[in-house]
Amino acid sequence: MKSVDLGSQSLLTKAAQDLQNPIQDHSDFKGFEFQGSQATDFAKLLDGWIRGAESNGALTFGYSLTTGKAAEMNPQAPTFLPAREKLQVYPYKSPFSHNISIGLSEDGEKNMLIILNTGSLQGVPEKEVLPYSGNWCIKNIPATLAVSKDVFFNSFLVRPWPTSLGSQVPLLVRINQAAYFEAKMAHAEKHPFNSEFSFRYGKADLAPGIYDFREVSDTQTGDVSWAWSRNSSKSHQDGGSAFHARAEISTASSTTVTAQPAGNKVKIDGTTTLTFKTSIVDFGISQNGSAKIIVKYSFELSLRSILEGGLFMDMPLSCNNVSLDVKIDKTFLQPRSSIENLANDVVSKFRGDTDLQTTADALKDVLQTTGGFVVPGGGTFFYKDPIFNKNRDLLISAEYDG
Secondary structure, eight states, X not given: OOOEEOOTTTHHHHHHHHHHSOOTTSOOGGGOOOOTTHHHHXXXXXXXXXXXXXXXXXXXXXXXXOOSOGGGSOTTSOOOOOSEEXXXXXXXXXXXXXXXXXXXXXXXXXXXXXXEOOGGGOOOOSSOSOSOOTTSSBTTBOEEEEEOHIXXXXXXXXXXXXXXXXXXXXXXXXXXXXTOEEEEEEEEEETTEEEEXXXXXXXXXXXXXXXXXXXXXXXXXOOEEEEEEEEEEEEEEEEXXXXXXXXXXXXXXXXXXXXXXXXXEEEEEEEEEEEEEEEEEETTEEEEEEEEEEEEEEEEEEEEEEETTEEEEEXXXXXXXXXXXXXXXXXXXXXXXXXXXXXXXXXXXXXXXXXXXXXXXXXXXXXXXXXXXXXXXXXXXXXXXXXXXXXXXXXXXXXXXX
């Protein structure tokens, strides 16, 4: 049978014409041949079914998850209002083969029902989403729900900080805010030499947009990730060019979000670097030194099961994977112990009951309750085994709940 477009606009105008002129070599009805008005009668039956399904809302491929805390839901979370649904036989490309065939077989194993729903009321892309079917549906996986990375990552997990209160619940972007170190002050005195430094940690009162991730694609491998970085610095000099003391502090904070193909884990890796510099110039003789504190940490999200439409994401209770590296030049003009004590203070902010840990705990609670990702079609399909493909789209095995 010819591909039937179930798009809401073209449904009524094209259905009768398409159904009355079927391409029967694509679906031979087990050898049955229409006689007389049988093709028209069959088309009317299908047309009536389509109209009834549309009027009863049966084509709505929507949420099934409910909550008693509606105020905590994401008002602009990705929605899946049906923009286009296609009943179509897609060309087929066998694994390890360069040949693309129509993919039909007598028992119809390679025939596919493609349901395309765009998120957030977006239009249907002009370019065909699936040029061929390949391994999307095999015997032990009757169907696959494919959620674009633009929906799962860009519109959900790493979405930008909300522009107004109450418009959205910030998710992984909250990690960037909580782990951000900002240089506040550097002070130097030339005689006797002295230097002081200060910084602000976590939840800085800055424009929300500075915490947003950007999508990054490796030009050689094509691997996709999401990255954020922010730097700051302060400096002070006491004296002129011939005789002076100088102190400088700089910070660099970064976060990377990655997902491995064929896996179900999302990894969040963060690095914070604090660099301190001191220098003194006296009668043409200068002494310069630096000290560096590097803290690395990571979280891991595991996509588990889909219950009642909600994608369950497991997250460790604590950020235990924290490393500290301290590098101090011999010519640094402060006691080594002062930097080591400062380093212990810095790394403690990534462990225990801190802004970062509190944020991680709150994030886990949101992702597992009212702010979680809702998979459309709950109650119609059984879902299991969520994984990512090479493009970082989310693929979920589906079975019809009939």
